[in-house]
Amino acid sequence: MQKDGYVVCRDGISEGIYERLPDRYKDCPVRDTKGALILPGLVDLHIHAPQYTFRGLGMDLELLEWLNEHTFPEEAKYADIEYAKEAYGRFVEKLKYSATTRACIFGTIHVPATEYLMDLLEQSGLCTMVGKVNMDRNAPDPLTEQSADKSAYDTVEWVKDCLKRYRKTKPILTPRFIPTCTDALMENLKKIQMRYGLPVQSHLSENVSEVGWVQELCPGSEFYGDAYDRFGLFGADTRTVMAHCVYSGVQERRRMKENGVFAAHCPESNMNLSSGIAPVRAFLDEGIPTGLGSDVAGGSTEDLFAAMAHAIQASKLRWRLVDDTLKPLTAAESFYLATKGGGEFFGRVGSLEEGYEFDAVVIDDSAVSDREKAEISERLERLIYLSSESKITGKFAAGEEIFWR
Numbered sequence: 001m002q003k004d005g006y007v008v009c010r011d012g013i014s015e016g017i018y019e020r021l022p023d024r025y026k027d028c029p030v031r032d033t034k035g036a037l038i039l040p041g042l043v044d045l046h047i048h049a050p051q052y053t054f055r056g057l058g059m060d061l062e063l064l065e066w067l068n069e070h071t072f073p074e075e076a077k078y079a080d081i082e083y084a085k086e087a088y089g090r091f092v093e094k095l096k097y098s099a100t101t102r103a104c105i106f107g108t109i110h111v112p113a114t115e116y117l118m119d120l121l122e123q124s125g126l127c128t129m130v131g132k133v134n135m136d137r138n139a140p141d142p143l144t145e146q147s148a149d150k151s152a153y154d155t156v157e158w159v160k161d162c163l164k165r166y167r168k169t170k171p172i173l174t175p176r177f178i179p180t181c182t183d184a185l186m187e188n189l190k191k192i193q194m195r196y197g198l199p200v201q202s203h204l205s206e207n208v209s210e211v212g213w214v215q216e217l218c219p220g221s222e223f224y225g226d227a228y229d230r231f232g233l234f235g236a237d238t239r240t241v242m243a244h245c246v247y248s249g250v251q252e253r254r255r256m257k258e259n260g261v262f263a264a265h266c267p268e269s270n271m272n273l274s275s276g277i278a279p280v281r282a283f284l285d286e287g288i289p290t291g292l293g294s295d296v297a298g299g300s301t302e303d304l305f306a307a308m309a310h311a312i313q314a315s316k317l318r319w320r321l322v323d324d325t326l327k328p329l330t331a332a333e334s335f336y337l338a339t340k341g342g343g344e345f346f347g348r349v350g351s352l353e354e355g356y357e358f359d360a361v362v363i364d365d366s367a368v369s370d371r372e373k374a375e376i377s378e379r380l381e382r383l384i385y386l387s388s389e390s391k392i393t394g395k396f397a398a399g400e401e402i403f404w405r
């Protein structure tokens, strides 16, 4: 943390933070942020673009009922490209002007709609990984792909398109979760993963009835994560992020640590869908790479400052009510999760330190803190709780300006 300093970017990479601008930079263009906070861009490790349309609805349901009553009917609408254009237009506009610079995003099973989403994200300048969702069982007809082979074929065509078309928008394999993916589909996805060296995102150990269902579907698996690992879709040579991990026990966490599987902690979603409270302190203590996810629309907002506050609050409840050995998160720790913690999934991302990709947000917090008197750490803590009262005035991702106002 540096009061009234300079952060230097060259060719998309940070060259560090300085109290005074070193002479060697004297001819570089300078932007004056006028007392605003300059923070690393925030990283959303788990968000569903097509669910943006029904945020805040069905929050009296648990996961599996919520999927059937709200999520699947909504996602089916993205077969209609005109519907997708309108909905994704609104989603990307919102994400563009948020504090998020990086995100792992779920689309739907539909290739044209997912590519349209990726076109918009590419134009926005954000750095994202986006998944065409795979599901070939246990979903309503319009959302169940014809066969494992057809799902795999569509996925390969989509990946080939993406590799030609985008620079900042990368494909990520997205088997929705074990209940909607047959073994044959998972085998196909592993082949595609290896052929193109792709990362993977999915859901893990989120909700009590879901975990029970996976045990019934895969009686041979040692735990939920093992059902992915059997197909080589759980870290190790495959960069993997798993959302939730609320019920990840000792064995599952050990495998996540060994395989370097990232946990995307989504506290608001876990409360809304009555899923539970993830053992984030254990993830940190055990060295499991961890970041935050908004999980819209399980979570109602894409605002990752809200996710930071929720992560702190949830950890306090877990500590007080469930396990007093798991100390609550501090504000600094939750900020770490939303920046460097999740940023690592993208490489050297999530910090303004020298050598990191230059992702930055400029935030005018004058309505929240007295900028003359308050310490930077105090301003940051208040921003976590009062982000809606502050203004984001500029944003850069990988050194490119997204907006400035």
Ligand code: GUN
Residues within 6 Å of the ligand: 048, 063, 067, 071, 176, 177, 203, 206, 269, 295, 298
């Ligand atoms: N598990 C499978 N699909 C979903 C989804 O869309 N949202 C959440 N929160 N969990 C899931």
Ligand code: FE
Residues within 6 Å of the ligand: 046, 048, 203, 243, 295, 298
């Ligand atoms: Fe999710």
